[in-house]
Amino acid sequence: MRALLLLGAGLLLLTGCNPDEVKQVTELYHPELTGPLLDAKVLEMTRVMPFYVAATGLAVLLMVVAVLNALEHARQLGGSESIRLGAYTLLLCFVSLFIAMSAERAWLPAGHAVAAFLATLGVSAVATVLAARARPERAVLSVGYVAVTLALPLLGVLLNAEIHLVDTTASLFIGFACGLLVTIVLSGPVRSGLVDFLRRRGA
Numbered sequence: 001m002r003a004l005l006l007l008g009a010g011l012l013l014l015t016g017c018n019p020d021e022v023k024q025v026t027e028l029y030h031p032e033l034t035g036p037l038l039d040a041k042v043l044e045m046t047r048v049m050p051f052y053v054a055a056t057g058l059a060v061l062l063m064v065v066a067v068l069n070a071l072e073h074a075r076q077l078g079g080s081e082s083i084r085l086g087a088y089t090l091l092l093c094f095v096s097l098f099i100a101m102s103a104e105r106a107w108l109p110a111g112h113a114v115a116a117f118l119a120t121l122g123v124s125a126v127a128t129v130l131a132a133r134a135r136p137e138r139a140v141l142s143v144g145y146v147a148v149t150l151a152l153p154l155l156g157v158l159l160n161a162e163i164h165l166v167d168t169t170a171s172l173f174i175g176f177a178c179g180l181l182v183t184i185v186l187s188g189p190v191r192s193g194l195v196d197f198l199r200r201r202g203a
Contacts, residue, residue, distance in 0.1 A: 022046050025164045029110040045166075052170035056158070059177035063151035066180060070144015077141065088145065092152040099156030105163055113167035117175040124150055124179025132187035139189035143180070150176050 026033075026042045033041055067089065074081040108116070127150070131142035154172055157163055184191055 019046055022049055025166065028105070028164070029166055048167070049165075052165055052167065055177075056165060056170050056173045059173035060151075060155070062177050062180060063147055066144055066147035067151070070141050070147065073140045073144070077137070081141065085141070085144065085148075089148050089152070092148050096152040096156030096159070099153055100159040103157055103160040103163055108157065108163055108166075108168045108172075110166040110168055113171040116168045116171035117178075120150070120154075120172050120175030121179050122175075124176045125182045126179075128180055128183035129186065132183050132190050137189075139187060143183060143187075143190050147180060 022045050023042050026045045027038070030038065030041055071082065071085060071089075074085040124146070127146045128143050131146045132139045134142040154176060157172070158165065158169065163169060
């Protein structure tokens with residue numbers, strides 16, 4: 001399993017950092033640049049793209065862990081909670097697919113990395129901290145709901161053919177992941193639930 005994850009991460013890096021694709025994406029997002037200015041921007045994008053791909057991959061992995069952990073806690077709380085979280089996740093999957101079909105590149109122009117990061121960091125941190133203040137036995141489940149709510153629409157954006165992984169797009173995922181990590185650091189119940197989840201996965 002670990003070997004497959006490492007292989008998948010390597011393939012993602014190779015795919016996301018293809019020089020020809022980086023050049024095409026740079027031309028799409030910066031049509032005003034030509035000649036040496038365009039070449040310099042392509043060189044800069046080629047340099048930073050591995051970081052964007054790696055950070056986005058880690059953010060998606062953290063999202064998957066949070067959702068799987070929440071599903072496991074829902075199962076422990078009873079069948080009704082499992083069905084509720086499963087139905088909510090499926091509902092957000094449809095929302096994500098709708099976003100993947102309808103999103104436009106103009107919604108996320110390049111060059112707004114700081115704004116995108118701060119926006120999702122603020123929303124993610126506040127939402128997950130509030131969710132973590134729920135009763136200890138429901139804190140992990142509440143944080144899982146927040147993770148599903150924020151992460152699946154972001155995945156829909158990433159699946160859209162018009163929107164590519166650039167500084168703005170990657171920063172949305174990085175901000176989301178940082179907000180979730182803040183909750184893991186500050187919330188004892190959420191942290192304990194994650195430890196139990198990882199222990200069972202390693203057993």
